[in-house]
Amino acid sequence: MSVALRTLDTRTTAPPHEPASTARPESAVSFAGVTKRFRIAGGGPVVALEEVSLEVRPHEFVCLLGPSGCGKSTLLRMVAGLERPCAGQVTVGGVAVSGPHSSRAMVFQDHALFPWLDVARNVAFGLEMNGTPGPEIRRRVAHFIHLTGLGGFERAYPHQLSGGMKQRVGIARVLALAPEVLLMDEPFGALDAFTRMELQGELVSLWQREPFTTLFVTHDVDEAVFLADRVVVMSRRPGRAKAVLSVNLPRPRRRTDPAFAALRTRVLAQFDAAPALEDWSI
Amino acid sequence: MRKRDALVGLAALAAFAGLWHLASTTGLFGRVPAAYAELLLPPPAAVARAAWESARTGELWGQVSVSLVRVAIGFGIAVAVGIPLGVVSAMSRAANAVLEPFVRLFSPIPGVAWVPLAILWFGLGDGAAIFIITIGSVFPVMLATAQGARAVDGRLVEAARTLGARTPALLRRVYLPSLVPFLVTGFRLGLGFAWRVVIAAEMVGVPKGIGYMLNMGRSTGRTEVTLLTMVMLGALMVVAEELVFAPLERHTRAWRAVEAA
Numbered sequence: 001m002s003v004a005l006r007t008l009d010t011r012t013t014a015p016p017h018e019p020a021s022t023a024r025p026e027s028a029v030s031f032a033g034v035t036k037r038f039r040i041a042g043g044g045p046v047v048a049l050e051e052v053s054l055e056v057r058p059h060e061f062v063c064l065l066g067p068s069g070c071g072k073s074t075l076l077r078m079v080a081g082l083e084r085p086c087a088g089q090v091t092v093g094g095v096a097v098s099g100p101h102s103s104r105a106m107v108f109q110d111h112a113l114f115p116w117l118d119v120a121r122n123v124a125f126g127l128e129m130n131g132t133p134g135p136e137i138r139r140r141v142a143h144f145i146h147l148t149g150l151g152g153f154e155r156a157y158p159h160q161l162s163g164g165m166k167q168r169v170g171i172a173r174v175l176a177l178a179p180e181v182l183l184m185d186e187p188f189g190a191l192d193a194f195t196r197m198e199l200q201g202e203l204v205s206l207w208q209r210e211p212f213t214t215l216f217v218t219h220d221v222d223e224a225v226f227l228a229d230r231v232v233v234m235s236r237r238p239g240r241a242k243a244v245l246s247v248n249l250p251r252p253r254r255r256t257d258p259a260f261a262a263l264r265t266r267v268l269a270q271f272d273a274a275p276a277l278e279d280w281s282i
Numbered sequence: 283m284r285k286r287d288a289l290v291g292l293a294a295l296a297a298f299a300g301l302w303h304l305a306s307t308t309g310l311f312g313r314v315p316a317a318y319a320e321l322l323l324p325p326p327a328a329v330a331r332a333a334w335e336s337a338r339t340g341e342l343w344g345q346v347s348v349s350l351v352r353v354a355i356g357f358g359i360a361v362a363v364g365i366p367l368g369v370v371s372a373m374s375r376a377a378n379a380v381l382e383p384f385v386r387l388f389s390p391i392p393g394v395a396w397v398p399l400a401i402l403w404f405g406l407g408d409g410a411a412i413f414i415i416t417i418g419s420v421f422p423v424m425l426a427t428a429q430g431a432r433a434v435d436g437r438l439v440e441a442a443r444t445l446g447a448r449t450p451a452l453l454r455r456v457y458l459p460s461l462v463p464f465l466v467t468g469f470r471l472g473l474g475f476a477w478r479v480v481i482a483a484e485m486v487g488v489p490k491g492i493g494y495m496l497n498m499g500r501s502t503g504r505t506e507v508t509l510l511t512m513v514m515l516g517a518l519m520v521v522a523e524e525l526v527f528a529p530l531e532r533h534t535r536a537w538r539a540v541e542a543a
């Protein structure tokens with residue numbers, strides 16, 4: 001399905017001789033031996049990510065979980081095209097990522113809404129960029145404002161909204177573009193527990209309704225277990241995918257479910273285990 | 283409440299005019315002969331008469347428009363030069379290194395200090411006035427632009443790129459709106475300098491214009507003309523503020539305050 005949807009991003013073509021392990025057609029996002037080093041002025045290179053390999057299936061919900069500085073944001077930014085790997089390859093729908101594109105839209109932790117645009121115009125921004133005709137923009141904006149529960153706030157400016165509402169706008173803004181891959185970098189990190197749970201639930205139902213693949217960064221174990229089909233546990237610098245755990249709980253999930261608690265414990269155990277649990281196979 | 287504030291303000295102004303009238307007609311409360319008081323401080327009515335008179339003959343508008351045109355041209359040049367310089371100095375380290383010493387050296391020199399040179403170079407006329415207006419207002423415009431360009435939020439630029447914005451759209455839809463509040467500040471400051479400088483220049487020799495009229499009033503013994511010109515100056519600034527700057531600032535202030543917090 002994700003291959004069929006790729007009509008927009010035809011600018012890049014995959015190199016002819018790819019390693020066999022990368023970009024199998026059934027993966028929506030693929031990291032193949034991705035390494036990223038940063039050079040910091042006055043110091044040696046920082047290895048942010050080392051040899052990260054991961055396949056994300058179409059319409060899968062994957063959470064990247066790990067301690068601060070393990071390279072979660074960097075991984076996401078490479079999918080967004082805001083950062084390039086030093087070695088290895090990131091492909092989306094079988095095509096190597098070469099720059100930002102609206103089919104790989106991102107929701108930022110600090111929402112990054114345009115403060116000079118009201119809610120409706122923030123949501124319309126990406127559609128205006130890709131040349132969507134006016135009536136279609138209005139239709140989509142209205143639809144996603146409604147879907148994210150922002151009805152009545154079309155003319156409000158970001159500074160007039162609560163933190164949770166700003167994140168809703170951030171989500172509506174990218175969903176309006178019908179992205180293939182939705183990238184979310186700790187989108188609920190700055191919210192209180194109640195708003196966070198509410199938005200988690202709404203995100204899952206949006207995801208169930210629309211065909212996008214989700215890569216979601218968090219350092220909240222509960223959040224990961226609640227949201228994800230699979231949780232990728234990352235190790236501290238240099239960042240590696242230390243373990244991948246499947247969460248086979250039925251949805252809607254209940255945090256009070258004993259099976260939920262058991263999974264949470266399993267995820268937490270990954271952080272205690274000194275040597276990496278080699279569970280790359282999944 | 284706001285309406286009441288405005289009424290109180292008007293009443294205070296009226297009281298001030300009353301006091302002025304009294305001082306003027308009583309020879310500054312008996313301190314000088316009445317005829318002399320008329321020269322030192324003509325009453326408000328005399329100023330109003332002068333206003334009517336010079337409005338009727340077109341003299342007032344003639345002089346004001348001379349200054350306005352000078353400021354428009356000089357400030358226009360300052361903007362045309364200052365904005366690109368500001369952007370370049372914000373974007374390029376090398377350009378900033380070259381520009382900075384000049385800015386540091388020249389921007390503290392009051393615009394008026396350029397008057398002798400300007401007259402020497404351009405003679406007594408529009409050229410000299412425009413030159414010092416440009417010199418006097420280019421720095422605030424340039425500095426505000428540079429500050430604004432440096433303050434553009436990198437996260438918003440990235441967000442726009444992930445939403446599909448390419449360079450032209452980025453400039454128009456992200457950089458420009460981010461710059462507007464800084465430009466409002468820079469323009470207000472720059473125009474303030476431009477006004478002061480043009481009036482000073484017109485007072486010390488550049489013929490015609492508001493500053494020329496100020497001096498004329500004194501040297502021809504028509505103090506009411508000088509007073510009228512001063513009132514005009516204040517009124518012009520109020521108009522510029524209310525019609526241009528206040529609306530622009532209102533438009534941008536709300537989100538700016540929150541961003542800064």
Ligand SMILES: Nc1ncnc2c1ncn2[C@@H]1O[C@H](COP(=O)(O)OP(=O)(O)OP(=O)(O)O)[C@@H](O)[C@H]1O
Binds near residue numbers: 039068
């Ligand atoms: N632009 C950059 N320049 C230099 N170093 C960077 C840059 N971006 C990231 N790094 C480094 O790369 C490492 C990983 O950063 P990253 O932001 O991906 O971590 P993270 O897992 O998202 O952390 P957090 O949970 O705190 O957001 C860190 O050590 C960081 O210092």
Ligand SMILES: [Mg+2]
Binds near residue numbers: 072073074185
């Ligand atoms: Mg991060």
